[in-house]
Each structure stands twice: as C-alpha cells, then as structure tokens.
Amino acid sequence: MTTAPVHTAATVAMPAEAARLNATYDPERLLAELDAVRNRTWEKQRVYSETGVGAATDVDWRCLALRSPGGDGTRTDPGGPGPRDFAPTEWLDRMPYVREVLDSIPAPLHAVRFMALGTDTVGIDHTDPKYGPRWGVARLHVPVTTNPRALLVLDGVTHRWQPGEFWFGDFSRVHHVENTGPEPRVHLVVDALVTPGLVRVFPEAWQEYFASGEVLYNRPSCGQRAEERARLECSFDVPATFPLWEEDGTLDVDQPWTRVSVRDDGTQLVLDQGTGQPYALVHIDANEYRLAGWSEERTLQLFLEGRQPHAVLRIRDGRSVTERSVPAVPGRTDGR
Template sequence: MPAEGVRLKPAFDAGRLLRELTSVREHTWDQQRVYTEEGVGAATEVDWRCLALRSPGGDGDRTDPGGPGPRDFADTVWLDRIPYVREVLDFIPAPLHAVRFMALGPDTVGIDHTDPKYGPRWGVGRLHVPVVTNPGAVLVLDGVEHRWQPGEFWFGDFSRTHRVQNTGTEPRVHLVIDVLVTPGLAALFPEAWQEYFRDGEVLFNRQECPQTTDERRRLATRFPVPETFHLWEGDTPLSADVPRETATLADDGERMTLRLPGDRAFALVHLGDNEYRFAGWSEERTLQVFPDGPDPRVVLRTREGGRVDELTVTAERLPA
C-alpha cells in the first residue's frame, strides 16, 4: 500500500491562481454539502464553503461532490471567468468530475471522516492545488500532517481517515479536483508510485465510447437488479440474498438512462461493447447488455482493484 498522499508534477503558477480566485470572491460562497445515495445532503456545520467550477449538470449552486444521478458533470459559468484554472484542468489527462474552490474558514476544525471509495482501488482520485494557506492550515490524512503550499499539485487517498483544520486567522483555499483514474493520470505520479500502478490494486477507467441513437434504441430492456446495485457507497455482493427490483434501460434522446422504481434515474456512460458505468461515478460498477438471441441478458459487475464480481440476469427486450 503506497503512502496516503504524494506530490504530483508539475507545479502551477500560484500568482495567477490567486488573481483568478480573487476575481470570483466578490460574494459569499455557500456551505459545502455532502452527496449520498439519497442525493444532495446537509450542509457542513463548520465554516467550509465552496464555489463549483464543475458540477452535475453544470449547476453553479451545487457545493457537493456529486455522484451517480440523472445528470453528468459539466462546467459551470464560473469556470468561464478563470482561464488559467481551465488551463490547469485541461492539463489533467483524465475525465473530470466535481471541481471546486474550497475555502476552510479561520479557527475551524473539521471532524475525522472518510470519503467512501474515493481512492484508486475504486477508480476515483481527488487532487488538490492549494491557492491560499497559512501555517495553521493542516490536513491530517491517515494520521500524517500535511501542509501543502500554493501552486503545488497533490494527490491524497481520501478513502482513508482524514481531517482538515485551520487555526490561522485567514481562510485556507484549495482547488479540489475529482477525477477518474486512468493510465494517463498515473503518469503524473513520481517513479516510486509506478510499480503500484502496474501491480497494485488499482481500477483504471476506460474512455467514453459514443453511440448513435439507433445503437442505443436497440438496447432498450427491462430486467431485475438487486435493490442495492445502485448504492455505490456500499459493498453488498451481487450474489447476496437481497430483494430485487425492476430496472428499465432506455434512450433518453442523448444517452442511455437506467430507471428504477420511485422515479429514480441514472444517466449512463458507454464504455464499449454495450457496457455502461453510472455517469458521475467510475467503473466500480457497470452493466453490460447482450440483447441478441433467444435469451437477452444483462451482466451486472462491481469492481475493486483487479477483482470483479458478476451477476447475470435475464432481460426483456422493449420496443425500440
């Protein structure tokens, strides 16, 4: 198991980052919110504020990290105002999910917590570029204190226990970037980490593979799924004896969408060979459609590192 965090290459221009941050701080940012399997949750109780630069549907008011849901991530209007930050994001060779400026207020101490499955074992990474800091601003990650400096580029395994605290008199502001783990992203890590990416428990994500409308429509199906399949934060095996519910896979005009009872909808991303991950999440769980032949079927998969759990269910073709 590698270290809890590591500095990446290269460094960025701290002065330009600070100037662009200043240009979008004319209003008070909203409190950070959590995102759970039920959707957007409560605001944090401490002074921890965010400005969304990428969010589900490009909603500039979303301060949560997002996740599987009806909309994929997109740029917000705030990103148009900060071209150097866009350059930083364009440099990262991996699909981007949530991107936020996150400001931890002075004299603020967060609680110890973990971010479930935000680590390479599940194909997700969280990157930090500090913009404003002070000697009292500390990240305690897996028991190790970190004081990252402006312009530096860092990866942290936030699936481990961590806490942020700022005992200084000024806010600490980081650019926080959630990404999918890819071989290109691994190349930004130092040489000491390359063996881990070659041989360790890492889940690499495939790039999106666009489909035509006709290709999507022929895959419209209905099939049973374990009621826990969409709960991406959980670890229930696909083989577990849990109730099943009926899922419907259909084209919504732009992409495939998985619909579950109770008006729950999840946009999907095509990975090739009729296999999909949830938009807003990694290949930690996918579904693959085999529509042809007398017995159409769907294969559900969950992954952790190199381990794959599969469940095949019978599907019913729906009219195109």
C-alpha cells in the same frame, strides 16, 4: 442467474497516504482568478448520497463549483451517480488559467470546486468512502491560499501543502482539516477518474503500485447513435443496492432485488428504478455502461440479440471483479 467467481491479483501496497505530483502551477495566476470570484457568497459544502444533495457541513467550509452535475454553479456537493453527468459551470468560464490547469490533467474530471476552510475552523475525523484508486477515483488538490496553521491530517500524517503544488491524497482513509490561522485556506479540489494517463503524473516511487496494486482503471467513454440506443431498451432485475455506489456492492441472490429498465430519454440511455431518480449511463465499449458521475466500480453490459437476451452486472474492487448474468426483456416497459 449465473455468477462468475471473484478474480484477485497479487497486491502492491500504496506507498503512502499522499503524493506530490509531477506538476506545479502559477500561484499568482490562481490567486488572481480566485480573487475575481471572492465577492460572491460561497455556500457551505454539502454531502451527496443515493437520495441526492444532503445536509450542509456544520463548520465554515465553503465551496464554489467549477464542474458539477449538469454544470449547476450552485452545487457545493461532490456529486455522484444521477441523471446528469458532470459539466463546467458558469464560474469556470471566468477562469481561463484554472481551465488550463484542468486541461493539463490527463484524466476525465468529475467535480471541481474551490473549497475554502474558514479561520478558527477544525473539521471532524471522517472518510470519503471509495474516493481512492482502488475504486477508480482520485481526489487531487492544488492549494491556492494557506497559512502555517492550516493543515490536513491524513491517516495520522500532518500535511501543509503550499500554493501551486499538485497533490493526491487517499481520502478514503481517516482525515480531517483544520485552520486556526488568520486567513482562509483555499484549495482547488479535483475529482478525477483513474486512467493510465493520470498515472504518469505520479512520482516514480508510485509506479509499481499502479502497475501491480489494487487499482481500478477506467476506460474512455464512447458515444452511441440514437438508433443504437433505441435497440438497447430493455428491463431486468438488479440488487436494490446496485446503484448505491458508496456501499460495498454484492450480487448475491439473498438480498432484495428490484426491476429496472434501460430506456432512451432522447439524449442518452438511463437506468430507471421507477423511483423518479434515474441514473444516466455512460457507454464504455461493447454495450457496457458505467453510471454517469461514477467510475467503473460497477457497470452493466447488455446482450439483447440471440435466443437468451441478458445483462451482465459487474462490481469491481481494485483488480477483482464479480459479475452476474441476469435475464433481460428487450423493449420499453412503458409501451412507447
């Protein structure tokens, strides 16, 4: 195994904890499409971790999924790395204007949810780990309904975003929401991958940060043919924490490592730890892959031709990257 050094760049601080973006949307059309699905019972928001969908929130914070892993309309969690990438749900098919809004966002989209904060509800202070440009992810909000006593406190700053506005918030910072008003507060919440295109909707004051700050940019995905995927099946060792995207990753040898295989499931390559929870892989370029449902915060690249087949594992943090090369054994391990 070999490890490359960590490369760092000079940093420019994020200008603020939030930014109003360079777009506005029609609040009446948004409200009309929201009203069309209000009669369905929305379920409470759930968490997502390496073990899958977890517990529901303790407060009255309910969701309707418009994009989710596999297009499952019952999911209220934000999703993450897993066996299926994000896709539209049946609810988005009923909302042509919301689809226009989403199509106008110049970035690949992950979870999209209507999120309703009930009346007399106060959330706890918390962070959403790694939901920020430093890790290649941006959480965006389009308010649909609100009232003067509905607010967000983000990194100590109180915000009252208004219907039709378009906002970014750095939700990796401490924050909480509260609604002590008479009506639910509903936002369209969009998780997007950070790309150069997305930067263009940020105000001018943010451009220096995106040019020189600790920002991780994602590259476009690139499909592969079945015969290409078949040639890339292999096995190698990774740190047991490698797929655990919410943790600070490390490639040090002084930690548990585990054997994984890359195999073709018939439609895509997956990373299989033998736990029954494979991770779909999204091809970026030159046989480098990110975990479906996540950013390029961690990737693997396969070099199976030649006398020393190997995989290169990479973990990124802003403009820094750590990588380690590990020997790989070409071919399937299950004998098929």
